[in-house]
Amino acid sequence: MSGATGTADFFYREALRLGYVARSAFKLIQIQKQHKLIAPGAAVLDLGCAPGAWLQVACQNLGPLEKGGLVVGVDVKKVKVPSAHCDSRVRTVCTDVMALMKQQARAMSPQERGFSVILSDMCPVVSGITTRDEAISCELGMRALSLAVGKIKFKESADYRETMERFQSSTGPDPDEDGVLRRGGSLVIKFLENEDIPGFNKFCKEKFKKVSLLRPKATRSSSREIYMICEGLR
Numbered sequence: 295m296s297g298a299t300g301t302a303d304f305f306y307r308e309a310l311r312l313g314y315v316a317r318s319a320f321k322l323i324q325i326q327k328q329h330k331l332i333a334p335g336a337a338v339l340d341l342g343c344a345p346g347a348w349l350q351v352a353c354q355n356l357g358p359l360e361k362g363g364l365v366v367g368v369d370v371k372k373v374k375v376p377s378a379h380c381d382s383r384v385r386t387v388c389t390d391v392m393a394l395m396k397q398q399a400r401a402m403s404p405q406e407r408g409f410s411v412i413l414s415d416m417c418p419v420v421s422g423i424t425t426r427d428e429a430i431s432c433e434l435g436m437r438a439l440s441l442a443v444g445k446i447k448f449k450e451s452a453d454y455r456e457t458m459e460r461f462q463s464s465t466g467p468d469p470d471e472d473g474v475l476r477r478g479g480s481l482v483i484k485f486l487e488n489e490d491i492p493g494f495n496k497f498c499k500e501k502f503k504k505v506s507l508l509r510p511k512a513t514r515s516s517s518r519e520i521y522m523i524c525e526g527l528r
């Protein structure tokens with residue numbers, strides 16, 4: 295688990311010391327510190343949650359139990375809710391997000407009113423074939439985006455049209471047009487850096503009040519991952 299660099303080893307050791315199940319905890323800690331996406335009592339959907347470090351960080355930011363809130367983690371792998379930093383507000387569902395319908399996702403939210411924060415740390419098992427890994431990463435990102443904002447609609451003349459159309463088909467049929475992210479809510483999507491990111495970025499800038507890209511300090515130097523942080527769904 296420890297990486298080749300001193301920085302990677304630092305985050306690995308810190309995760310062990312502080313009771314996080316993976317060093318990836320520090321990526322969400324940095325995102326949360328800079329963007330304050332998870333408010334006390336928030337309803338958080340964590341896509342690609344195994345082994346559970348983001349569940350821990352999300353729960354820590356819900357505030358005291360009496361504030362309420364919920365963290366639902368979804369992964370193709372079965373995930374046991376970590377005992378440290380998690381409480382009764384955290385639960386996990388084992389399913390493939392590519393096949394998860396919006397109605398099913400909404401049914402997991404409090405009073406079926408949707409989520410205030412959606413996090414996607416999903417990534418493919420890296421094959422080493424760059425174009426293939428990038429395409430799968432974009433498909434996963436597109437699925438997270440369409441779950442959040444609903445049916446992807448844009449003007450014919452939009453200069454990101456080609457990018458969005460290319461990955462739209464990967465989301466599969468879903469009769470529900472509405473997304474499961476509440477108005478004003480925030481979305482975080484992990485991508486492997488590639489030439490389609492500017493297209494996603496432009497689309498998201500129309501949908502959200504603020505969009506930024508972040509490469510957290512805990513990212514391994516060998517990784518091409520980057521996080522798109524979208525705040526304030528219009």
Ligand SMILES: C[S@@+](CC[C@H](N)C(=O)[O-])C[C@H]1O[C@@H](n2cnc3c(N)ncnc32)[C@H](O)[C@@H]1O
Pocket residue numbers: 316318319341342343344345346347348349368369370371389390391392415416417418434
């Ligand atoms: C980098 S890990 C997530 C780490 C997690 N955020 C944490 O801090 O513990 C990426 C996860 O995405 C999951 N994943 C990839 N494709 C998925 C899919 N189609 N549906 C659900 N989960 C998926 C993988 O199983 C893997 O557990």
